[in-house]
Amino acid sequence: MRPRIWHAHVMTSVLGCTALVLAVTGPVAHAQDRDLASETLAAGDGWGSEGAGTTGGSAADAAHVYTVTTWEEFKAALKDGGSAPKIIKVKGVIDAVSEGCDAFAAQGYDFQQYLADYDPAVWGHDNPVSGEQEDLRAASAANQDQAIKANVPANTTIVGVGKGSGILGGSLQIKGVDNVILRNLTIEAPIDCFPQWDPTDDNKTGAWNSEYDGVVVYGSTHVWIDHNTLTDGRYPDSTLPSYFGKVYQQHDGLVDIVRGANHVTVSWNSFKDHDKTMLIGNSDSAGSTDSGKLKVTLHHNRFEGIVERAPRVRFGQVDSYNNHFVVTKDQPFAYVFGIGASSRLYATDNAFSLPAGVGVGKTLKKWNEAPLTAGNNYVNGKLTDLIAVHNAEIPGETLQSGAGWTPTLRTKVDSPRAVPGIVGSRAGAGKVC
Numbered sequence: 282m283r284p285r286i287w288h289a290h291v292m293t294s295v296l297g298c299t300a301l302v303l304a305v306t307g308p309v310a311h312a313q314d315r316d317l318a319s320e321t322l323a324a325g326d327g328w329g330s331e332g333a334g335t336t337g338g339s340a341a342d343a344a345h346v347y348t349v350t351t352w353e354e355f356k357a358a359l360k361d362g363g364s365a366p367k368i369i370k371v372k373g374v375i376d377a378v379s380e381g382c383d384a385f386a387a388q389g390y391d392f393q394q395y396l397a398d399y400d401p402a403v404w405g406h407d408n409p410v411s412g413e414q415e416d417l418r419a420a421s422a423a424n425q426d427q428a429i430k431a432n433v434p435a436n437t438t439i440v441g442v443g444k445g446s447g448i449l450g451g452s453l454q455i456k457g458v459d460n461v462i463l464r465n466l467t468i469e470a471p472i473d474c475f476p477q478w479d480p481t482d483d484n485k486t487g488a489w490n491s492e493y494d495g496v497v498v499y500g501s502t503h504v505w506i507d508h509n510t511l512t513d514g515r516y517p518d519s520t521l522p523s524y525f526g527k528v529y530q531q532h533d534g535l536v537d538i539v540r541g542a543n544h545v546t547v548s549w550n551s552f553k554d555h556d557k558t559m560l561i562g563n564s565d566s567a568g569s570t571d572s573g574k575l576k577v578t579l580h581h582n583r584f585e586g587i588v589e590r591a592p593r594v595r596f597g598q599v600d601s602y603n604n605h606f607v608v609t610k611d612q613p614f615a616y617v618f619g620i621g622a623s624s625r626l627y628a629t630d631n632a633f634s635l636p637a638g639v640g641v642g643k644t645l646k647k648w649n650e651a652p653l654t655a656g657n658n659y660v661n662g663k664l665t666d667l668i669a670v671h672n673a674e675i676p677g678e679t680l681q682s683g684a685g686w687t688p689t690l691r692t693k694v695d696s697p698r699a700v701p702g703i704v705g706s707r708a709g710a711g712k713v714c
Contacts, residue, residue, distance in 0.1 A: 327578025
């Protein structure tokens with residue numbers, strides 16, 4: 282069934298916010314509300330505004346404006362019209378895994394048998410798993426992969442309608458395209474129903490490896506991710522079981538920006554209660570695709586209960602300003618900024634809230650030799666030289682100061698002392714304007 286179409290007719294202004302009067306085709310009543318879908322990234326607002334900027338589907342004609350309420354309607358709308366400008370309005374919560382994980386299981390797959398076959402006491406730690414149950418696990422994973430991934434075409438805006446609208450368990454694939462906007466969505470990270478046991482991982486102590494990110498920007502350009510809430514939702518890591526002495530990890534990233542992606546602005550989002558949050562560049566060996574690219578701006582985002590990768594950076598010129606990083610008491614915590622191969626991170630004017638017992642030096646993690654700029658950052662309300670403290674507190678991880686470039690694509694930079702209040706009240710879905 283073709284998704285319902287909303288026809289836009291009148292533009293007006295309410296309390297300084299853009300609004301749109303909508304005449305709705307079908308059973309939905311007339312409504313007046315701000316039309317986030319017609320908005321474009323402002324000039325100068327981060328790397329996403331470089332060059333032609335990011336306009337998404339703002340030029341869509343009436344035939345390519347959709348309101349969807351199910352995962353099937355959503356995927357159909359994405360395909361309809363190819364790369365013609367389109368606007369997809371997500372109304373309510375749509376579930377990509379509504380029938381549960383069992384719906385993807387290949388015939389004959391038996392998780393208890395999988396555990397019995399690959400128990401380290403039986404299989405050991407020297408070889409990757411193989412055999413009938415691993416083949417069936419892989420087939421099951423392929424079924425899930427096909428079902429939960431949604432490919433986003435060029436010139437598309439996807440926006441949540443009102444508060445609380447969003448996507449459960451789906452993976453948005455922005456791959457090899459230009460000009461995409463995601464706004465006002467609550468996105469619950471997909472869970473991998475069929476993680477793979479790798480006995481050779483983690484120094485041959487083994488680990489469960491999972492797939493699927495909430496949002497993947499892969500080889501794409503001009504992307505704006507704004508005012509979304511991304512979280513583990515119903516399935517926090519604290520609820521995951523352990524097998525073979527290792528957590529049965531079913532999550533990967535929330536937003537990953539990889540493989541030559543470029544000119545991306547990530548603004549006013551809430552990232553909450555997740556482990557491996559954001560990769561910018563996913564391989565040290567990807568220099569042929571990533572060098573000179575991965576230019577990403579992160580501003581006015583709130584990261585709370587995040588374990589690591591906020592973000593971890595390889596190759597890119599990443600500008601991070603006016604973000605608030607909140608480490609909660611007793612949560613697992615590794616680091617905020619990961620300094621990776623050939624990266625040039627420029628991180629200034631941010632706020633950090635750390636509980637007692639978490640050293641400031643842990644906000645930075647050195648993975649490779651690469652310089653960064655980190656000035657005018659405040660920790661618990663106090664101006665702090667993150668690099669100097671890191672170098673003093675973390676032996677053997679001396680970081681170089683000076684990224685070698687200065688961002689020019691910034692909108693208003695707020696005082697980092699005011700950032701917790703500003704970002705706390707305005708970041709996330711349902712808080713636009």
